Amino acid sequence: MKKTMKPSFTWRNITESRLFFPLVALSLILLFDFIFIPGFFTIENREGNLHGSLIDIFRNGSTVMLLAIGMTLVIATGGVDLSVGATMAIAASVAGILMNPSALRNEVFFVTDPTYTFQPLGVVIAAALFVAILCGLWNGVLVAYMRIQPMVATLILMISGRGIAQLITNGLRVQITYRPYAYIGQGWIVLPFSLYIVAFVFLVTWLMTRKTAIGMFIESVGINFRSSFFSGIDEKRIKLLVYTFCGFCAGIAGLVASSNIKTSDANNIGLTTELDAILAVVIGGTSMAGGRFSLLASMVGALVMQAITQSMYAIGVPAFALQAIKAVVVILVILLYSEQVRGFVRRISAPKKEV
Amino acid sequence: MAESSQDILVMEGISKAFPGVQALDNVSLTLKRGEILCLVGENGAGKSTLMKVLTGVERPDSGRITLDGREIQAKSPQHAQELGISTVYQEINLCTNLSVAENILLGREPHKWSRIDWPAMYDLASDTLRRLLGVEIDVTKPLGSYTVAIQQMVAIARALYIASAKILILDEPTSSLDVTETAQLFKVMKKLKDDGVGIVFITHFIGQVYEISDRITVLRNGKLVGTYETGSITRVGLISNMIGRSLAEFDEMSKTKLESGKHIKSEALLQARGVGLTGSIQPFDLDLHAGEVVGMAGLLGSGRTETAHILFGAEKPDAGSISVNGDVIVDSSPLASIKHGIALCPEDRKAAGIVDELTVRENIVLAMQASKGWLKYLSLPEQYELAEKYIELLNIVTPSADQPVKNLSGGNQQKVILARWLATNPQVLILDEPTRGIDVGAKAEIQKLVLSLAEEGKACIFISSELEEVLRTSHRIVVLREREKVAEFAGEVDEKTIIHAIAGSES
Numbered sequence: 001m002k003k004t005m006k007p008s009f010t011w012r013n014i015t016e017s018r019l020f021f022p023l024v025a026l027s028l029i030l031l032f033d034f035i036f037i038p039g040f041f042t043i044e045n046r047e048g049n050l051h052g053s054l055i056d057i058f059r060n061g062s063t064v065m066l067l068a069i070g071m072t073l074v075i076a077t078g079g080v081d082l083s084v085g086a087t088m089a090i091a092a093s094v095a096g097i098l099m100n101p102s103a104l105r106n107e108v109f110f111v112t113d114p115t116y117t118f119q120p121l122g123v124v125i126a127a128a129l130f131v132a133i134l135c136g137l138w139n140g141v142l143v144a145y146m147r148i149q150p151m152v153a154t155l156i157l158m159i160s161g162r163g164i165a166q167l168i169t170n171g172l173r174v175q176i177t178y179r180p181y182a183y184i185g186q187g188w189i190v191l192p193f194s195l196y197i198v199a200f201v202f203l204v205t206w207l208m209t210r211k212t213a214i215g216m217f218i219e220s221v222g223i224n225f226r227s228s229f230f231s232g233i234d235e236k237r238i239k240l241l242v243y244t245f246c247g248f249c250a251g252i253a254g255l256v257a258s259s260n261i262k263t264s265d266a267n268n269i270g271l272t273t274e275l276d277a278i279l280a281v282v283i284g285g286t287s288m289a290g291g292r293f294s295l296l297a298s299m300v301g302a303l304v305m306q307a308i309t310q311s312m313y314a315i316g317v318p319a320f321a322l323q324a325i326k327a328v329v330v331i332l333v334i335l336l337y338s339e340q341v342r343g344f345v346r347r348i349s350a351p352k353k354e355v
Numbered sequence: 356m357a358e359s360s361q362d363i364l365v366m367e368g369i370s371k372a373f374p375g376v377q378a379l380d381n382v383s384l385t386l387k388r389g390e391i392l393c394l395v396g397e398n399g400a401g402k403s404t405l406m407k408v409l410t411g412v413e414r415p416d417s418g419r420i421t422l423d424g425r426e427i428q429a430k431s432p433q434h435a436q437e438l439g440i441s442t443v444y445q446e447i448n449l450c451t452n453l454s455v456a457e458n459i460l461l462g463r464e465p466h467k468w469s470r471i472d473w474p475a476m477y478d479l480a481s482d483t484l485r486r487l488l489g490v491e492i493d494v495t496k497p498l499g500s501y502t503v504a505i506q507q508m509v510a511i512a513r514a515l516y517i518a519s520a521k522i523l524i525l526d527e528p529t530s531s532l533d534v535t536e537t538a539q540l541f542k543v544m545k546k547l548k549d550d551g552v553g554i555v556f557i558t559h560f561i562g563q564v565y566e567i568s569d570r571i572t573v574l575r576n577g578k579l580v581g582t583y584e585t586g587s588i589t590r591v592g593l594i595s596n597m598i599g600r601s602l603a604e605f606d607e608m609s610k611t612k613l614e615s616g617k618h619i620k621s622e623a624l625l626q627a628r629g630v631g632l633t634g635s636i637q638p639f640d641l642d643l644h645a646g647e648v649v650g651m652a653g654l655l656g657s658g659r660t661e662t663a664h665i666l667f668g669a670e671k672p673d674a675g676s677i678s679v680n681g682d683v684i685v686d687s688s689p690l691a692s693i694k695h696g697i698a699l700c701p702e703d704r705k706a707a708g709i710v711d712e713l714t715v716r717e718n719i720v721l722a723m724q725a726s727k728g729w730l731k732y733l734s735l736p737e738q739y740e741l742a743e744k745y746i747e748l749l750n751i752v753t754p755s756a757d758q759p760v761k762n763l764s765g766g767n768q769q770k771v772i773l774a775r776w777l778a779t780n781p782q783v784l785i786l787d788e789p790t791r792g793i794d795v796g797a798k799a800e801i802q803k804l805v806l807s808l809a810e811e812g813k814a815c816i817f818i819s820s821e822l823e824e825v826l827r828t829s830h831r832i833v834v835l836r837e838r839e840k841v842a843e844f845a846g847e848v849d850e851k852t853i854i855h856a857i858a859g860s861e862s
Contacts, residue, residue: 232725
C-alpha cells in the first residue's frame with residue numbers, strides 16, 4: 001500500500017506550501033532592510049538580553065500576532081471579527097481600573113509607587129480576560145445563533161466597544177504604574193517577555209486545533225456548513241467557540257498593549273489593529289471565504305505587517321505617510337499571493353520537464 | 356469521411372492528453388443540421404473533454420474541427436459563441452435575482468435617451484422567448500421565481516439570442532428536472548431542431564436518449580465506440596457499449612435481492628409513529644427491519660427528501676416519535692441520529708454532502724469524528740487506515756487519500772460520502788438519490804452495495820427518481836404523493852402499479 005504521508009521536498013511541494021509565499025514576502029522586506037538600513041540586523045547583548053531592530057519586529061508584532069491567532073480561526077469558519085481592537089481597549093480598561101480605581105472617583109490620580117495596585121495581578125488579568133471572553137461570546141451568539149452576518153455583527157462591538165471601554169474608566173485615561181504589570185509588555189528574559197506569551201498561546205491553539213478534531217471541524221464548517229451539519233457537526237457551537245476564543249486572544253493582546261504604553265487609553269489601544277490582524281491572516285494564505293488555515297503562516301503574515309511598519313520608520317518615512325506606504329506593500333504582497341501570479345511564477349520557475 | 360453539406364459540424368481525429376491520462380484518443384463526431392445528437396458514456400469517457408475542446412476551454416493535441424465547411428479552433432468560450440457554438444451547462448449560470456428579461460438581454464439592453472428602455476426590453480425578451488423557444492412567460496418577474504426547467508430555457512434563450520447559434524450544446528440539462536419539466540424542455544429542443552439548429556445533448560438518462568435523439572455517439576475511456584441511428588440500437592446494446600460489459604450484473608442483482616430478502620428480521624429496527632412536520636410532510640408511520648431495503652418512490656416534491664430529513668433529524672418533526680431498537684430519539688438532530696445509528700446520504704451531493712476542499716481521508720472520517728466528539732481525535736495513522744480501507748472496499752478511484760475530494764468524479768465523490776457513513780457503522784442507512792448524475796457502472800456498484808449492506812443486517816431506505824432502480828433494489832416500496840405517504844407495496848410489484856400509486860389514478 002502507498003504511504004501518502006511522507007513529505008517530499010520537491011520544488012512544487014515547496015511552492016505549494018502555505019508558508020512559501022508569506023516567507024518570500026518576509027524575506028523580500030528583510031532583504032530591503034539589509035540593503036538600505038545599516039545595522040538593521042545588528043543584535044546587541046545588553047545584560048544578557050537581546051536587543052535590536054529584528055527583536056523589535058517580534059516585540060511590536062506580538063499584539064498583531066496574538067490577534068492573528070484568534071482571527072485565523074474566525075476567518076477559517078468563513079467569518080471575520082472586526083471588534084478585536086475594541087475588545088483590546090475594553091480589556092485594557094478593565095485591567096487599568098482594577099489597578100488604579102481613582103478614575104471612578106472622577107479624578108486623575110498619578111500613582112508614583114510602582115508597587116501599588118488596588119487588586120492583585122492575578123485578579124486583574126483574570127477579570128480583563130473574562131470580560132474579553134464575554135465580548136467574544138457576544139459576537140459568537142450574534143453570528144452563530146442570531147445568524148447575523150459576521151461583518152455586521154462584529155461591527156456592533158467595534159463601534160460600541162471603545163465607548164464601553166471609556167465608560168469603564170469614567171472617560172479618563174488610567175495611568176498604569178504597577179511594575180509587575182508593566183513586565184507583560186516590557187519585560188525581557190533574553191527575548192521580550194511578550195514573545196513567550198505569543199509562543200504559549202500559539203502552541204496551545206495549535207495543539208487544540210491540530211491534535212484534536214476541532215481544526216478539522218472548523219475547516220469543514222468554513223468550507224461547507226451544510227455538509228458539516230449533515231455530518232453531525234454542531235456548526236453553531238464551533239462558531240461560538242472560535243469567536244469566543246478570538247475575544248480571549250484580543251484580551252491578551254489588550255493586556256500586552258496597555259502594559260507597553262503604561263496607560264489604558266481607550267481611544268488608541270488597538271486602533272485599526274483588527275485590519276492588521278485580518279491582513280496578517282490573508283497574507284498567511286487563509287481564504288476570507290473560509291476553509292483551510294495555517295496558524296504558522298498567519299504568524300509569518302503578522303511579522304510581514306510589522307516588518308513593513310518597522311522598515312518604513314527606520315528609513316524615515318513619517319508616521320502620517322506610513323499607512324499609504326503600507327498599503328502599497330500590502331498590495332504587492334497580495335499580488336504575489338494571487339492564483340494568477342502564482343501560476344505565472346510556477347511556470348517560469350519550475351524546472352523544465354524532460355520530454 | 357465525406358463531408359456532405361448537411362453536416363454542420365465535423366470533428367475529426369481529436370486527441371487530448373492530460374498528465375497521466377489520455378482523455379481523448381482519436382475521436383471523431385459529426386453533427387447534422389437540424390439534428391439532436393446524444394453524446395453518451397460513463398464518467399471519464401471523455402464527453403466533457405470533447406465538448407471543452409469544441410468550445411475552446413481546452414486545446415486539442417491533434418485533430419481538426421470544421422464548422423459549416425470552415426476549419427475553426429475556438430480560443431475561448433466567448434470566441435466559440437461568436438462562431439455560433441453555444442453551451443448551456445448543468446448548473447445554470449444566471450442571476451436568479453434579476454428579471455427574466457434582464458437575464459436574456461444582459462449587456463445588450465435596448466437604450467433610449469441613454470437609459471435602458473424597459474418596455475422595449477420586456478417586449479424584446481418575451482418576443483425572443485416566443486419566437487425561439489415557443490415559451491410564453493412573464494419576463495418581468497425575477498428568474499428565481501420560475502422552475503429550474505424555465506430557468507434552463509432562459510439560459511438557452513440567452514445563448515441563442517447573444518449569438519445566433521448554429522450549434523447548441525446541452526450538458527446534462529435534465530439532471531434536476533422532473534418529468535413534466537423535461538417534457539417542456541424537449542418541446543423546445545424539437546422546435547430548435549426544426550429551425551435547423553444542431554443540438555448535442557449530453558445525458559445520463561438512457562430513456563431520454565431514446566425519447567429525443569436522432570443519433571447516438573458513444574464514448575468509452577476516451578475512445579469512440581461508435582455512432583448509431585437511435586432506432587437501430589437496443590437499450591441493452593447501448594448500455595453494453597457504454598460500460599463495455601454485459602448486463603449480466605443487473606440480473607445477478609435481482610438474484611442477490613431475492614437471496615438477501617431471506618435475512619429480513621421480523622421485529623422492527625427503526626419505528627416511526629405519526630411522524631410529521633407541518634408544511635413539510637403529513638404524519639406517517641414507517642417500520643424498518645434489519646436486512647431490508649425499502650424503496651421510496653414519488654415525484655420531485657412529493658416529500659421524499661423531507662421524509663429522509665425528518666428521519667435523520669436534519670429537520671425536527673413537530674409530531675410523532677422515532678425510535679431505534681425501541682430507544683426513542685428525544686432531541687432529534689443529525690448528531691443524535693448518528694449516535695443512534697442512523698445515517699443519511701443527502702440528495703444534493705455538492706451542497707450537503709462533500710466538503711470539497713477537504714481530502715478524501717478527512718471527508719471519510721468526518722461523521723465518525725463528529726459522533727466521537729472533538730476530544731477523541733483519531734490519530735493520523737488511524738485515519739489513513741480507515742480511509743484506505745474504504746477506498747479499497749468501495750473501489751474509490753483517487754490518486755491518494757490526500758486528494759481534495761473536489762478533484763474526484765461525481766461517482767467517486769458519492770462513494771466517499773457512502774464511506775463517511777459506513778465508517779460510523781450505522782444500523783439504518785438512508786440514501787437520497789445516491790445514483791443521481793453518476794454513470795451506469797457506478798450506479799450498478801452502488802445498488803449492489805446497498806443490497807450487500809442489507810444482507811449484513813442493516814436497514815436501508817433507497818430514494819430515487821428512477822423507478823426501475825427502486826424496483827430493482829427494494830424489498831418493499833413506499834409511495835409518496837403530495838407530501839403524504841399514500842401506499843406501501845411488499846413483495847413483487849410491477850412498475851405499472853407503482854406508477855398508478857405515484858400518479859394517484861385508479862387503475
